[in-house]
Amino acid sequence: MKLEGTHQIEAPRERVYQALVDPEVLQRCIPGCERLERTGENSFAATIRAGVGSIKGVFDGNVRLEDLREPEHFRIVVEGKGAPGFLKGFGDLNLEQEENITNVNYSGDLQVGGTIASVGQRMIQGTAKMMAAQFFTSLGAEAKTGVGQIPPQHGFFRTALRWFSGWLRRIFRKR
Amino acid sequence: MIPAQFDYQAPATLEEAVSLLASDLDGAKILAGGHSLIPAMKLRLAQPQLLVDIARIKSLAYIREEGDRILIGATTTHYQLESSDLLKRICPLLSECAKSIGDVQVRNKGTIGGSLAHSDPAGDWPAAILALGADLVLVGPNGERTVKAADFFLDLLTTDLQPGEILREVRIQKPEGRFGEAYQKVPHPASGFAVVGIAVHLVLNDDNSCKSAAIGVTGVGSKAYRAPAVEAALAGTNLDDSAIAAAVKHVCDGIDPNVDLYASSDYRCHLAEVHTRRALQAAKARVQ
Numbered sequence: 001m002k003l004e005g006t007h008q009i010e011a012p013r014e015r016v017y018q019a020l021v022d023p024e025v026l027q028r029c030i031p032g033c034e035r036l037e038r039t040g041e042n043s044f045a046a047t048i049r050a051g052v053g054s055i056k057g058v059f060d061g062n063v064r065l066e067d068l069r070e071p072e073h074f075r076i077v078v079e080g081k082g083a084p085g086f087l088k089g090f091g092d093l094n095l096e097q098e099e100n101i102t103n104v105n106y107s108g109d110l111q112v113g114g115t116i117a118s119v120g121q122r123m124i125q126g127t128a129k130m131m132a133a134q135f136f137t138s139l140g141a142e143a144k145t146g147v148g149q150i151p152p153q154h155g156f157f158r159t160a161l162r163w164f165s166g167w168l169r170r171i172f173r174k175r
Numbered sequence: 176m177i178p179a180q181f182d183y184q185a186p187a188t189l190e191e192a193v194s195l196l197a198s199d200l201d202g203a204k205i206l207a208g209g210h211s212l213i214p215a216m217k218l219r220l221a222q223p224q225l226l227v228d229i230a231r232i233k234s235l236a237y238i239r240e241e242g243d244r245i246l247i248g249a250t251t252t253h254y255q256l257e258s259s260d261l262l263k264r265i266c267p268l269l270s271e272c273a274k275s276i277g278d279v280q281v282r283n284k285g286t287i288g289g290s291l292a293h294s295d296p297a298g299d300w301p302a303a304i305l306a307l308g309a310d311l312v313l314v315g316p317n318g319e320r321t322v323k324a325a326d327f328f329l330d331l332l333t334t335d336l337q338p339g340e341i342l343r344e345v346r347i348q349k350p351e352g353r354f355g356e357a358y359q360k361v362p363h364p365a366s367g368f369a370v371v372g373i374a375v376h377l378v379l380n381d382d383n384s385c386k387s388a389a390i391g392v393t394g395v396g397s398k399a400y401r402a403p404a405v406e407a408a409l410a411g412t413n414l415d416d417s418a419i420a421a422a423v424k425h426v427c428d429g430i431d432p433n434v435d436l437y438a439s440s441d442y443r444c445h446l447a448e449v450h451t452r453r454a455l456q457a458a459k460a461r462v463q
Contacts, residue, residue, distance in 0.1 A: 001434070053293065053332030054204055054212065054221040084220055115218050122368075122435035126296060126331040126397040129431070 003091065003128055004107035007136035011143035013097040016104065017071035019143045020093065029138040031131050042068065048080070052127055057084035057116065071095060076108075085114025102143075104136065178216040185228040189235065189314060192341060195227045197316050200338040205229055207250050207289030210281050229341065230286065238262060240349070247345040249288025253277070256287060265349055267461075268356035268374060272303040275360050277367045288342045291327070294334045294398060296433065297368040301328055301399030303358060305391035306374035309347045315340035331397040352386070353379045355462035359454035361394075361446055363437060369394035370438055371446045373426075377414075377458040385409050388455070395447050396430040404428040405451060414459050423451040 009016050019025045023044055027036040032049040039045050042065040049058050061080020068074045077090045091108030112124050120127075186192040196203050202224030206212060209230075215221040229235060235250040238259050245266055247256070256262060257273035276282055276290075276299050290300040291311065301324075304311075309324045316339050327335050336342065350356070360372040374391040388409040393399040404425035412418035426447045432440040 052330075054223065055215055055332065056222070057220060084218070116220065119214070119218055120220070122363075122433065122437070123296065123331060125434050130331050130333075130397065 001110050001112070001125060001128075002107070003089075003110055003125075003132070004105075005129070005132060006103055006105045007132075007140075009102045009104060009136065009140045009143050010100060011102060011140070012100065013095050013102045014071045016102040016139070016143045017074075017095055019139055020095075020104075021065060021068070021074065025139070025142050029135050029142060031134045031138075036063070042066070046080070050127070050131065052123075052130060055120070055123075058082050059087065061087075081114075083115075085112060085116035087112045106132075176217050178213075179219055179222040181216070181223055182225045183228065184225065185231045187232065189229070189232055189341065189343065192227050192229050192232065193314060193316060193339070195225070196341065197339050199225055203227055205289075205292070205341055207292075208252065208281075208285035209289075210277070210285040211289065211293045211295060235288075235343070236286075240265075243349050243351075245347045245349055247287060247347070249292075249342050249344060250286045251288075253282035253285050253287065253290075254279075257282060266307070266347060266356070268303055268307060268358060268376060269347075271356070272299050272358045272374060275299055275358060275362070275369075275372075281367070287345060291345070292334060292336055292342045294328050294332055295368070296331055296397050296399070297363070297370070297372070297394040298399070299358070299360065299369055299372050299393060302369075302372050302374040302391035302393035304345065304347075305399055305401050306356075306376045306389045307347050307350075307391075308389065309345050311342060312344040312346065313337075313340045314343045319343070321346075325401060328398040328400075333398075350376065350378075353381070353462050355379070355458040355460070357454045357457035357461065359450040359457065361450060371395055371443060371450055373447065373450045373454040375451075375454040375458040377455065377462065379414075379459075379462050383413060385412050385414050390426070390451065390454075392426060392447060392451075395427060395432050395443055397433070400430065402426050402428070402451070409455070414455070419452055419455050423448045423455070426451045 023036050027033045034049055035047040037045050044063045046063050047060050059080040059082035064077040066075045073094050075092050079088050089110035091106050094105045096103045184195050204223035206226040206228045207230050230250050235248045237248040239246050253273045253276045257270055262269045287300055290298050304324045310321050311327050312321050322335050355377045358374045361370040363370050372393040376389040378386040380386045388406045390402040390405050392402050405422045408422035427444040432443045434440050
């Protein structure tokens with residue numbers, strides 16, 4: 001399955017690039033990433049609890065960064081398996097700067113097999129798109145802070161925001 | 176094919192169900208008809224700790240008129256909606272949509288509330304509910320709130336239902352004036368899910384021109400959606416073939432159509448255009 005898209009991040013290209021190859025930042029930004037440990041210069045072991053709605057699965061796997069050309073390009077190669085199936089794929093990320101905005105263009109190929117592919121095939125692409133959007137939203141928030149600054153807490157922040165918007169909505173509905 | 180272990184509770188009232196759900200916000204799941212949740216559990220794609228079965232709460236299954244509205248309880252089955260004389264008379268889109276769902280077994284057990292709360296990107300009900308501009312009543316530990324159908328579906332399998340909330344009722348304004356409705360669907364040959372599904376609610380002026388068109392689309396995007404560009408292009412026209420052909424070109428505007436083994440993005444969009452046209456023509460022919 002082909003995956004491609006573009007996301008805009010309001011930060012200089014160097015900062016976005018650093019964030020994208022920083023395992024600590026990645027762990028905070030990848031939806032459901034519970035563990036991301038360095039196993040080599042550019043390789044990592046990861047545990048990701050991925051899912052939408054009530055459908056969830058835990059995947060264990062490896063992430064490798066290749067072809068690093070700071071600050072414009074790298075390739076990410078992932079391989080993982082879990083109870084619901086396995087996944088394997090790569091993505092090429094190209095970063096372009098336009099004034100203060102960085103366009104991250106990604107294109108790649110993802111293969112998914114096992115239970116999740118045989119019964120959830122029609123939803124895999126939607127799930128991937130949704131997770132990519134969540135990832136880049138978090139990354140955008142991360143990249144806006146400087147290196148070494150305390151990054152925002154996505155989990156907490158998102159929950160608080162959701163609660164607040166729900167509360168506002170309820171107030172206005174009562175009128 | 177054997178689910179992970181879970182607890183099961185069948186509360187007698189909705190209040191009891193809300194408090195059971197609140198007792199374990201992460202692990203508890205509402206069970207209605209079970210036609211999406213149980214298969215997912217059998218494959219261990221979903222592993223809830225506790226199932227709260229609301230299908231046994233008798234007072235949650237009903238279809239009734241109240242003033243200018245139709246009220247539908249969340250655990251009303253597809254079959255009850257399909258066979259309701261009231262709906263056939265005053266809101267035939269709902270009966271037609273119900274008839275197109277799955278097979279007899281699914282329609283006998285599956286519920287409208289379950290389908291809406293699950294928000295399958297290829298579910299049939301979301302399209303019909305959007306075209307009818309329904310309101311959804313949600314109940315949670317802090318009481319009740321009403322959400323417009325257009326604000327309810329957020330993304331793939333994701334709705335505005337907050338942890339601890341249960342969908343209780345669907346409220347629909349009784350259609351008025353000279354209206355016609357139709358649901359057109361391309362069912363997936365294996366699952367019966369909508370590859371595309373188009374729900375149309377059309378209202379005509381006395382001179383047969385289009386007063387308003389409401390179009391709900393399912394199967395195409397990551398969630399069901401209204402097609403405002405098509406609706407705007409139809410308003411005021413006489414709904415002849417050329418007006419419809421020009422309008423349906425906009426049915427995928429702003430949408431990144433789904434891709435799966437059955438249909439590519441272009442093919443799916445093509446299907447959506449063709450079936451929007453057919454649904455509009457059928458709805459127009461049914462105006463009295």
